[in-house]
Amino acid sequence: MGLALSVIVSGIAFGLLIGMLAFILVFLYKTTGVANFAVGNIGMFETFIVYELWKDGMGLWPAAGIGLVCSAVFGVLVYQVVLRPFGGGQANTLVRTVALFLLLAAMADVFFGRDQPYHFPSVLPGGGTKVGGVLLRWSDLITVGIVLVIVTGFVAMFRYTRTGLQFLAVAQRPETARLLGVRAQRLSTIAYMLAGCLALLIGLLLAPKQLLFSQMMNPILLFAFAAAVVGGFTSLAGTFVGGIIIGVATDLVSTYWGSDLTLASALAIMLLTLAVRPNGLFGTAQVRRL
Amino acid sequence: MLTRARDDVGRPALLLLLLLALAPLVVTGVSDQGILVVAMIYAVGAVGLDVLTGYSGQFSFGQFVYFAIGAYVMAAVRVHAHWPWVPAIIAGVLAAALVAAVIGSLFVRLRFFGSAVGTFFLGAVAVDLISGSRLSHWTGGSNGLAVLPVTIGDHSLSEGDWLYYTVWIALALSVALCLRYTKVRAGMAARVVKENEVVAAVLGVRVFREKVRAQALAGAVAGLGGCMLALDVGYLSPDTFGISQSIELFAIVAVGGTGSIVGPVLGAVFFFSLVNGFASTSASASQLLFSLVVLAVVVLFNRGLYDLVEQGVRKLLALRGKGVPVAEPAAGPEAQAAPAASSGPAAVAGHPAPAVRTEVRPREARPVPQGPPLLLLEDIGVDFGGVRALGGVDLSVARGEVHAIIGPNGAGKTTLLNCISGIQPATGRVVLDGDDVTALPVSVRRARGISRTFQHPSLVADLTARQNVEVGAYATHDGSVLLEMAGLPVTRKRDRVARERALAALELLDFPKSRWDVHAGELTMGEQKHIDIARALANEPELLLLDEPTAGLGEEEIGAVAGAIEGVRRAGVTVLVIAHHVGFVRRIADRCTVLDFGRVLTSGTAADVLTDDQVVDVFVGAGGKS
Amino acid sequence: MTAVSEEKARQEQAGAGLSIEDLHVRFSGARVLDGLSLAVAPGEIVGLAGRNGAGKTTTLRAISGLATRNRGVVRLDGTPLPARPEAVARAGVAHVPEGRGIFADLTVEENIRLGIVRKVPAEQTLRGALEEAFPAVVRLRDQKAGRLSGGEQQMVALFRGLIGSPRVLLVDEMSLGLSPRALRTAIEALAALGRAHGIGVLVVDQNSRMLHEHCDRVYLLGDGRVRLWEDASDIASAYFE
Secondary structure: OHHHHHHHHHHHHHHHHHHHHHHHHHHHHHHHOOOOOOHHHHHHHHHHHHHHHHHOOOOHHHHHHHHHHHHHHHHHHHHHHHHOOOOOOHHHHHHHHHHHHHHHHHHHHHHOOOOOOEOOOOOOOOOEEEEOOEEEEHHHHHHHHHHHHHHHHHHHHHHHOHHHHHHHHHHHOHHHHHHOOOOHHHHHHHHHHHHHHHHHHHHHHHHHHHOEOOOOOHHHHHHHHHHHHHHOOOOHHHHHHHHHHHHHHHHHHHHHOOHHHHHHHHHHHHHHHHHHOOOOOOOOOOOOOO | OOOOOOOOOHHHHHHHHHHHHHHHHHOOOHHHHHHHHHHHHHHHHHHHHHHHHHHOOOOOOOOHHHHHHHHHHHHHHHHHHOOOHHHHHHHHHHHHHHHHHHHHHHHOOOOHHHHHHHHHHHHHHHHHHHHOOOOHHHHOHHHOEEOOOOEEOOEEOOOHHHHHHHHHHHHHHHHHHHHHHHHOHHHHHHHHHHHOHHHHHHOOOOHHHHHHHHHHHHHHHHHHHHHHHHHHHOEEOHHHHOHHHHHHHHHHHHHHOOOOOHHHHHHHHHHHHHHHHHOOOOHHHHHHHHHHHHHHHHHHOOOOHHHHHHHHHHHHHHHHOOOOOOOOHHHOHHHHOOOHHHHHHHHHHHOOOOOOOOOOOOOOOOOOOOOOEEEEEEEEEEEEOOEEEEEEEEEEEEOOOEEEEEOOOOOOHHHHHHHHHOOOOOEEEEEEOOEEOOOOOHHHHHHOOEEEOOOOOOOOOOOEHHHHHHHHHOOOOOOOHHHHHHOOHHHHHHHHHHHHHHHHHHHHOOOOHHHOOOEHHHOOHHHHHHHHHHHHHOOOOOEEEEEOOOOOOOHHHHHHHHHHHHHHHHOOOEEEEEOOOHHHHHHHOOEEEEEEOOEEEEEEEHHHHHHOHHHHHHHHOOOOOO | OOHHHHHHHHHHHHOOOEEEEEEEEEEOOEEEEEEEEEEEOOOOEEEEEOOOOOOHHHHHHHHHOOOOOOEEEEEEOOEEOOOOHHHHHHHOEEEEOOOOOOOOOOEHHHHHHOOOOOOOOHHHOOHHHHHHHOHHHHHOOOOEHHHOOHHHHHHHHHHHHHHOOOOEEEEOOOOOOOOHHHHHHHHHHHHHHHHHHOOEEEEEEOOHHHHHHHOOEEEEEEOOEEEEOOOHHHHHHHHHO
């Protein structure tokens, strides 16, 4: 029982990371109209940059700071160079993100050597505390804290700033938002800036746990897709709920049944949710016209 | 980028296959031939993926799952069950097709994005399962599985020219199968499904089944590709079949050009030669080059290489043959892709609009047909989430009459047609020719003689006008796709009947013969509306439902549509038509029903209804009167 | 031409307000607008009527840049309007779209705040005048806009359209969802606000009698062009040809 509870707690922490990646996916989908397959690898690549800086003797925190700035710039480049020019249709843009996914993995392999995976220094303290027989790791608790701070930040942005309000407007009715003078491309650029930074954060929290290598984000990207679908692909809040569901379920499955079934169980949860509620737990039906 | 589904790629396909067959004469190096072999193996599966995306409008980012199934089943039944290699390959292909059909039917309900994510997921799950311990007895787990040598006489099919031509035969087979599929009834139906699922359903297509059949075909050729890959590598390990490979395969199709069959082959050859030619130093460097080129192509030429070649050939031909018409048959299929923007209007100017009758004359007084009604609606009601779209509509349409429905926006006109054709569930009764058809699905109502058109014609742009009508002429979509592809006499007879019915419909509408073989994408809006009506007529209906056949047309074209409807009426078909254009209604309608706020305001002869004060108020507005 | 419209024509030549010259719009080959010209002077309320599918909504969309203008010029105060909708909005054209374009998940107040297109000091917005004209909106301020009735949503949409004090307001399907009484109140308020603040208003509706009653002039749209409505016979020909 104690083991199960510990697994659940660490599952929640991992679930919130999944939820954060899912949040980026949905946020980008709602503001730019495209679900970006490359988001995970963007975070992976940025984490490599921080790692290289650290290896060259820089402190971890300054390296992370520089990494954050790079991430913002990187996000802007992704949008302006890869996604925006010669706007194709939805399918074309999707393939662009997939190509970017491949490109970033290949770039990491070429630029950052073939001795992968690397051990990444932990940003967070080790150890933990026992509460009622359940082990709570500091790293998990801090992860939960960080995600909560970020969520609060986003909620505040959506509620109290003009840009935040415009994000919501574009997400709900892109055409009407343009009629109200909202410069959608500027917003998309900002969205990608934020997405770049969040992706780095996920990479920094994930790399110490599961080593740093070019394919490190593939599983969590899949979990994030599952979380986004479970939460309803249009609901920003739903992504975190979906993330926790996927995080806890896959943690339990891999502990008790074996790790080769974790992905399969996430896929099963996603398909089951769709069978019962085609628009996810919090999604709204999309009206189709003839 | 997913809009094309080309029809005339037979000759380019033959040419490319021929070139590949002759390539070993020029490409003699062992490693260079090896590159072509890998390219052709990818192409075997890429062609199937093109059928899936380009011709049936579905997605797969996990197609290497079926490569894996083909390869592993083939290798495993040889190792564990000691099968000879021919049945082993057949087993691999069939297993891949079967699994693709099962998984496809699970994913069919997911739309564009869901299927992209779902299949991507599947690719990752498959690798986990193959390398995991659960299936390791069959797959060898992460240790891999040796492929037993395949020989004919003393020759090993795993090396040299024998390998090359074995793979070439597999590719030729895959291309031939996929090309054939696009020509038969199932492939035609899939293209309508891609264009618009609701329209396809109304034409009698079983949407779900057509999608699953396309999945199975794509899975089968991917399985064949997997078997070839097994021959080539000689040893199967899970990471040969990862999600990266699936994504590369999709990228190859996108870069080669979807909806062209030839494009993906071109894409595969282009990539493997380019990547290996420039970056033989390291695997990751070639990966880098590969993804850079994919990105560059999808950003800069988002229609793909085939389109680029097509345009180039067309320009060359135009340069060489000044004065010679470009669309001369010798110009080949490349000439077909005339960009609608530039040549469209010119082509239109050269051809007379169909059956133009500009003079508007009032409808001669004609007795309203008597006798039992063909269509009887009783108390039809529809709610959209609490909003009453139709509130108890009664309507009777006599056999042989043209009955118009008019009314303001949002009055429920299209919803009423949807109820009659069976797309929209409703309360009340729909009675056709004395039989209650309320409980019957769309396809059965179609078989009973109800056909319809849509506000937006939804024709398949890459099929000709005549082919679009033929799709409507299919009495049934039942039957095995394999038998269809075999071209048995029964099938041929069935298709001949469809062709004759299509011709009859086109002739009935007086559609100019010179425009019959023009791609629907190049027709004017007026012509498209005619073809939509012909497609509905080709099923030889008793009752034809027309949804705004005049919307978006100019005066002349409206006159032409009116002429066409008069022809339909003379042929004895009953017509129920929604229209906004009052002059048009005056000309064609025997009777007229006015809908307002989901109810029948009044019904009677066109002349009476259109002078009714209440009706004038509905159209011109009485809200401001006070 | 009546004396009033001649006066307006002179104002147009002076270049104030919205003017459209020879506008052409095509959708997949079909000509929707075919040389449409009209003008709206500051402070004037103009109606645009026509049967279903005549191109009324397309006219407004072409002004805002939501539909591509294939030929012709749209000017605001003599300057050609840009092609992109957000730039048109920033130039001073507010557009209440078909179906009102209310953000259902946002509150009424948030909806209204989105109407302040350019950053302006609070006292330069029309908030005060609008709150007088549409008192119901003030009461609903903190409600989610999706819960409002159709009529209330239309009020919010008009409020949002005017709050940033645009040069021109375009209103699509004015009467949709409004009772005759609410419609009368709303259009009278629109006319008064427009006159008081020099805002040109272009109202599109099927209900041409209502337009005729409340607007300074009414154009009839047919065959992709407009002509001024002068008497009752015009309307019959516009609808019943």
